[in-house]
Amino acid sequence: MAERITPRHENYSQWYIDIVLQAKLADYSPVKGCMVIRPRGYALWEKIQQIIDGMFKETGHSNAYFPILIPESFIQKEAEHVEGFAPECAVVTHAGGEELEEPLFLRPTSETIIWSMYKKWIQSYRDLPILINQWANVLRWEKRTRLFLRTTEFLWQEGHTAHATSEEAVEETLRMLNVYKKFAEEYMAIPVLTGKKSESEKFAGAVDTYTIEAMMQDKKALQAGTSHFLGQKFAKAFDVTYQTRDGNLEYVWATSWGVSTRLIGTLIMAHSDDKGLVIPPKLAPTEVVIIPIYKTGNKVKVVDYAKRVYESIKGSYSTEFDDDDQYSPGWKFTEWEIRGVPVRVEVGPKDMGADEVTLVRRDTGERTLVKVSQVVEKIKTLMEDIQNSLFLRALEFRKGNTRPISDYEEFKQYFESDGGFAESFWCGSSDCEERIKEETKTTIRVIPFNQPEKPGTCIVCGEKAEQQVVFARAY
């Protein structure tokens, strides 16, 4: 503490790093590109896991665990997959004091090892669907890393499902995309755009990749989760067929979908401010902090009173009681603001006399005096207010920074000045996509499900274009 957090307007990237380090969410590790997730960061991950895992189970999925080690030959079985992932793999060549006969890759994702097992487990339509999820660490050798957002090793979940028909697999792909959207919007309080990725942005090995895309406070886009329809590519690569009801042999259909510790970075970038972390109440490991304000003379009385308040709150909310004598109340306010606890309860001698306490919202700083008898109920209302207003603020921000643009010069100017999301028509050619990326550093973030009724003309080449897409600079 007591270090300064760089303000957002001064240096957004540094602001982000300052928050991660000062709120003690994560730290740099001795291994380049790998991070250490500290207890406060991990507590956020546990909340995320708990909620998403519940949503997976409600939709019929079970967890399992597959080896982190994948034979080199497996990665090479699916042509696009190897091209996308082999260059960023870490490779084990020695173990137990000997050189291995075949190098083993550390999983960058688990399609290959999982489909090698599905081959064993699937014979008949009776064995389908398989709805499995895995919580695991994965490794991708990244050149430029940033705590939470892009690290060599990260934690994630990866769902891998097997289905009898294409329709079922597509339905599953979209079902899980909607689970992610619901989680992002209702729990993280982050509005997301949903839709498809372009060919060049899709997962290596997917037929179609769907995404939830969010806007950060610097107006850049962040891909927060993806859901892939894999067609029969991995079934063919691993020769996984099943006997249909009428006795034919057919290849199995697949999906995969994942979110990672990147969500923690997303959360920080979406809501936090120059004082520190801001956590939506539904994800806050600590929901309330109580800080007694006293002098030497009245300490015992005030702390006793504050403890009674604590007793009445702690059954309803995850609450910390901070009566550490080493620090002043002002120091504590700053410290708990850095940590992002949604509601602070201040208890001073005046409050004691009136049977009151002061509630302070982390997001707005707004102060409310309430009777102790109403404190639990009032906190409930406050929490709901904070959750909603964080979402609305983020939604307004995105709306205010999204512009339909049909002229390429205007497009360039937009991204040379403030930027944001641009809604523009695109003809679908990779040449145009490549050119706009080179000239403006923007990419197609998503081809939204919601499309305008009328076609338009491509922002780059001016040809007729069927689809409107969202361009932005991105993390």
Place this chain on the structure above:
Amino acid sequence: MAERITPRHENYSQWYIDIVLQAKLADYSPVKGCMVIRPRGYALWEKIQQIIDGMFKETGHSNAYFPILIPESFIQKEAEHVEGFAPECAVVTHAGGEELEEPLFLRPTSETIIWSMYKKWIQSYRDLPILINQWANVLRWEKRTRLFLRTTEFLWQEGHTAHATSEEAVEETLRMLNVYKKFAEEYMAIPVLTGKKSESEKFAGAVDTYTIEAMMQDKKALQAGTSHFLGQKFAKAFDVTYQTRDGNLEYVWATSWGVSTRLIGTLIMAHSDDKGLVIPPKLAPTEVVIIPIYKTGNKVKVVDYAKRVYESIKGSYSTEFDDDDQYSPGWKFTEWEIRGVPVRVEVGPKDMGADEVTLVRRDTGERTLVKVSQVVEKIKTLMEDIQNSLFLRALEFRKGNTRPISDYEEFKQYFESDGGFAESFWCGSSDCEERIKEETKTTIRVIPFNQPEKPGTCIVCGEKAEQQVVFARAY
């Protein structure tokens, strides 16, 4: 299903593997020595995690996550640690298409990487204690592997704590040993011996290793969890000092402790029978299965009635309703016995007439007819009975197969015939320990906390011996 489970008396090892595979707890993977934990096995692990994690949090610990990659030079900083672990490490030599400057080991355990971070985080007595736990995968290159019990990659938790004094660290070591004992006995229904390991059996880098030791049904011992007092060894290796209250600089004291997916193997070996898995109710992912028994003519009525029973139970217990038409009731009984579900509810046309159902205990096969109005209550009692009787049966079994032996010839005969646990005095010399291991294949499993009042004579050399220890063959 329909495969035969090898009976225990025929081939205990094969019986174990048959259960793991037929109950679909785990499967062999394409990577030698690594296993796939299938959904039913992972559901057990989730139960174990949930309960133990709660116990860790109650005792003040937080979870965090450290990188799986450890620089070779780190492993080498603690002399005993490198000797113990380096030979069984897997090594990453290439990543991102290039050879690494320094090889990176996949963690066999995380003391070194964690203490390199503690050096950053600890300056003063105010920073202590640090009470961190990590849930993670670890890799140890094993020559002979067995599903769950010994695999190249396994899942575990590893606690790593840092303290200001030796006393606090020892207290923590024993506190966590007791957490493990409580979990083993109250949840796994497995009685354990607790005490210290001999020098030759302790953790590489520990001052003292404490263990919980269980007896399997083949009378072999199994080390189910360990807790280590590490002294200042890792603090010295990584130069981690703290400023005391009076301004001196001292090395920090450490503990580490862990249990792993080995617990699942322990659970199987302790309780299961020739029909399949037996799971203590407190750890059963599915607690009750309801099987309607009907013929074509009365199907609708019986299934309706069974569903009403299901509705009345499912709020109280994790319950499955099996009305799959493809299989006969007999087939289903066998299948759910293999899976180890503690209580089966049979619902037939006769029961329906009498407003009754039949409850069948998985552990004894005992059948009880109960009124539907009492079924929830009766299941509760049954569950408690099963939990208790599994523990008592295991306790009786251990008692019946533990013998105090003071004569070496008798000792040899004991282990040439049936074997079990032998309580014998040991002089403390590693020569005697080595000799008895070579001659009888037994090891010192534990030096129990509870010691006889009088000293005795060493089972091997006949010299005066202060401590009685437990010898056994072990997994």
